[in-house]
Amino acid sequence: MDIGLFTLTLSSLASLASIFKLNSSPNFLIGYRTKQSMSNDQNWRFAQKTFFPISFIFVLIVILFNRNGFTGDGVYTVLCLVAYMLAGVVTEYMLYKKNKNKK
Numbered sequence: 001m002d003i004g005l006f007t008l009t010l011s012s013l014a015s016l017a018s019i020f021k022l023n024s025s026p027n028f029l030i031g032y033r034t035k036q037s038m039s040n041d042q043n044w045r046f047a048q049k050t051f052f053p054i055s056f057i058f059v060l061i062v063i064l065f066n067r068n069g070f071t072g073d074g075v076y077t078v079l080c081l082v083a084y085m086l087a088g089v090v091t092e093y094m095l096y097k098k099n100k101n102k103k
Contacts, residue, residue, distance in 0.1 A: 008059050017030055026038040059080055059084060
């Protein structure tokens with residue numbers, strides 16, 4: 001199974017769920033769930049609208065690098081997972097900045 005296409009599909013489906021408000025309040029089934037993102041409804045919606053498009057872009061870049069022969073298969077798998085985690089780090093930082101400016 002191609003991990004890049006799997007994470008790309010996952011990000012696409014979660015983005016659509018966010019657009020159609022299927023995960024408009026914190027839940028334990030779907031969405032980007034961290035302590036900070038689940039602390040209130042505004043953080044939850046912000047995290048959903050931020051994480052999935054960022055992860056889509058990061059993973060798409062990794063897939064394009066792989067398709068052009070810049071990475072091997074082992075490196076490709078690791079880069080896909082790193083791209084997904086990096087999107088989480090960016091989202092958490094953006095949530096932190098958003099909440100810091102609020103106080």
